[in-house]
Amino acid sequence: MRLSEYLFQTHREPQGEAELISHQLLLRAGLVRQVASGIFAYLPIGQRVKRRIEDIVREEMDAIGGQEVSLPVVQPAELWRESGRWQQIGSEMARLKDRNDRDLCLAMTHEELVTSLVRDVIRSYRQLPCLLYQVQTKFRDEPRPRGGLIRVREFTMKDGYSFHADADDLDAWYDRVYEAYANIFRRCGLDAVAVRSDPGMMGGSDAHEFMELSPSGEDTILSCETCGYRANRQVARCRKTPPAREDQLPLEEIHTPGTATIDDLARFMDIPKTKTAKALFMVATMADEQGAAVDEQAAVEKTVVDRFVFAVLRGDMELSETKLANAVGALQLRPATPEEIRAVGAEPGFGSPLGIDRSRTLLVVDDLIPSCFNLVAGANRVDYHVANVNYGRDYEADLVTDIAAAGDGSACPSCGSALRADQGIEVGNIFKLGDKYSKAMDTGYLDRENVSRPIVMGCYGIGIDRLIASIVERHHDEHGICWPVSVAPFQVILVDLSGGDPHVSDVAAAVYDDLAEVGLEVLYDDRDDRAGVKFNDADLMGIPVRLTVGGRGVKKGVVELKVRRSGEMIDVPLGDGLAEAVKKVLTTCL
RNA sequence: CGGGGUGUAGCGCAGUCCGGUCAGCGCACCUGCUUUGGGAGCAGGGGGUCGGGGGUUCAAAUCCCCCCACCCCGACCA
Known part of the structure; x- marks a missing residue:
């Protein structure tokens, strides 16, 4: 992609209202723009990052047998009345009416829809288990959006739902999803940890949240360094030591x-x-x-x-x-x-x-x-x-x-050591729903004995937008974002410093073609701008590898390669081996 | 929903107290010339119903009333 033809805009100055570093950098590097409170538009470069993350998620979900579907965002009230949530959920669910005065809502999650889908399609134990997922827009009218992409109202979520004949099968699949999630966050360059969480309005029994530890996080996580116990503060247990026995005195x-x-x-x-x-x-x-x-x-x-x-x-x-x-x-x-x-x-x-x-x-x-x-x-x-x-x-x-409530310093419920409190961003969660929705919505299957039984369900979410924010929170320096190669919008930024010298710009164009030929995604900065502008934009946008083609290097028969994250610079000879050399460098950086 | 704050050009801001060449500055953008390896210089230029509506006044970005939007703290948060 030639930058001269690319719709993008960087900002030299900080954007006023953004307080979190991720929010600030996402705005300055021109990935997103805020449209309304908690509602963002993605520009092309931001959309590329989003797409890369979604693709990682798809790969890992497919790898454990997930099947992608697409469920509607606008849904009829009837489904939500069946589960009881039309009444239970308050104003965080956006409701609307169609021209015939029928009640509709914007989906804030998709349990009802997917359950109704399965009710219509699954009849037999032979069709179980089944793991469906989608990457879809959700809308939750949060009381207070904040922190850029950390807490928004309209967002993209990977939501998955699994269907089982019994609780044991759910347990097994729950563990598979748990592993897939660990892979996803690792591949995105995060160190998310799983903690026990509150099933909340989802209902159900077992639940984990995947938390990326960050001071910008809204959740408090209590963890025990001795035995590994970890839980969201909302549900964390602690050991309570009863006091010594006393004689009961009169009131x-x-x-x-x-x-x-x-x-x-x-x-x-x-x-x-x-x-x-x-x-x-x-x-x-x-x-x-x-x-x-x-x-x-x-x-x-x-x-x-x-x-x-x-x-x-x-x-x-x-x-x-x-x-x-x-x-x-x-x-x-x-x-x-x-x-x-x-x-x-x-x-x-x-x-x-x-x-x-x-x-x-x-x-x-x-x-x-x-x-x-x-x-x-x-x-x-x-x-x-x-x-x-x-x-x-x-x-x-x-x-x-x-x-x-347990807190910082409380005694660990399993080993008694002092618990530590950390802030974290909830980037994903997994729940064992059990039969809450299948019973409420009369969704069953016939077992081997031809007996109808309720389907046992699990559900699994990943907030794509806050995942992006979490990655930026973790991977940046004073010059801008440092994308992990796995999610970077482009792998290479090619900076043309020909300054109008046709020989040098021809070399740059040739390098661009060579890189494209081996399948590298290259952003070609062919703009008529000064070196400083280009270098600073490259740093701000965080593309992992920068190649500079200038008169100086061309004379020596080299281009200069700079690794964004480390700042390491090497000269790479022009010629046939160049593209492969760049590829090799990419495999060695994060 | 309670408390605090901000709305003036795409972005960042001054001007508001004390009505009267206050429609301004920096960045960005357009044209030309010079410049050219870490955010260039000069010259010229385009762009704003001053968040919206009402009111006071000879006169309102500025004073008064109502509304809206956005941000921060809290409440809340599948």
């Missing part, structure tokens, strides 16, 4: 003016935070099974109900909202308002599980609490607490389970 109300926080309380009473109980008030939005029976018409539109949730943790621990939401089966969880808190008989800042209206409250207690003795809890009365509260003697919960 005692105490005056504690102005101690609405645990810190204040511990200071006021001169006790460690581990001797206090923390109360948190949330409102959970849950599926309402009863509501569905009341009115068929209303049931379609309104099948959720709010429930007040009272959570109790030891004072030194923090609540994991994800764990709590999963424990109570909440679709959404939000902090309760002071009015809602008082309505159940509690008092903000002085909340206690004792004496509240239990008929309107779901009381969830962290599993460490029953092993704690004589805690100081609120009195549900401003400026008062109650001392010597003991679980079992004084109150019992609706649910006792792990709802505490």
Whole structure:
């Protein structure tokens, strides 16, 4: 490709609104332009990178037996009503109507569509297992897009779905996909690690996220260097050491003016935070099974109900909202308002599980609490607490389970060493969905005995756009991007420094032809510009190998080769061996 | 959705407090000449309903009201 004919634009100056280095470089090197919040257009050079990554993904998915499909982005509401997600998902799903007033939506994921497809096509166990995937646009109306391509609203995703006769077969394929993912990220020049994650709105049991560690990441990963345990902070477990046994003392109300926080309380009473109980008030939005029976018409539109949730943790621990939401089966969880808190008989800042209206409250207690003795809890009365509260003697919960968040320094759940917290970008994820969608959407197969069984499913995603951003975050220097050869938009940039000397420019053109002939992808900078402009653009765009054809070299019968990443320079003789020499260099760089 | 901020040429900005040659600067772009191995120089040139609408005024980029967009922090996040 001749640069003089290529639609591209580099920017000398930083672009104002971009804060992340990847965002800044993608804009400056002219790969993308922002169209609206969280919506980007790819220019030709950006599209080339995107295509290369997609092709790597395709190769690896095909290698484990994946079959590519293409599913629509605009989908009828009926499918989403079948799975229940039309009602469950909020405003992050973009909805529209067609000219006949039928409800449609823009797909934010494709479980419903692919399940319906399989329902229509798969009849027999002989057709299983089956792994389908696509590289397709998704739209999620994120509340707050940010960080350039890290978190966008319209994006390209490789999403894959596998279908199995039973859970064992899913497990086996899950591991195959896991390996394929490791290959994909490695080939893209990333060091993504797999961590245990929250299945979230996808439902299902086992789930992993592939995280590229980066300070620009939005997720926090807790990892144990001793035993290798790794998990997203949302679901990470930690070892909780129960305190020494004590005799249970009688309850005692105490005056504690102005101690609405645990810190204040511990200071006021001169006790460690581990001797206090923390109360948190949330409102959970849950599926309402009863509501569905009341009115068929209303049931379609309104099948959720709010429930007040009272959570109790030891004072030194923090609540994991994800764990709590999963424990109570909440679709959404939000902090309760002071009015809602008082309505159940509690008092903000002085909340206690004792004496509240239990008929309107779901009381969830962290599993460490029953092993704690004589805690100081609120009195549900401003400026008062109650001392010597003991679980079992004084109150019992609706649910006792792990709802505490692990953090930096928490004890590893498997070996007890200190966990370390890192930021990471989620570049991919894999879920065992089980039969959630196949049951909801009545998708089964006939087994050997002619018995109908629900299909067992897995699903597997890779965010292509944030993968690009992650690669740039990892592979750049002060001059610009340093693309790994595997994903570079071109392998070679050929810089013509003839300065109007026809002999030299003829040599450059000949070199270009030679390189093209051996199948190299070459960007030929034939622009009428000065050397500095060309070199700086080449560095900014990050093409792995730069060849410079100038009067100086041509006199000596060489072109100068520069490796972008290392800065290493070598003279390569002009002639038949040149193209092969360049190829050889390319195989040795990343 | 709460808090903060920004909208002036393709990009980056000044001008806004204090209405009146304020439609300006740098980069980019076009023409010509010179230059030519790390973002050249000179000369000339094109391009903007100053985010939108309403209002105040003899006069609004500038003051007032409403709306919109975008960014950052938080909430949220298959």
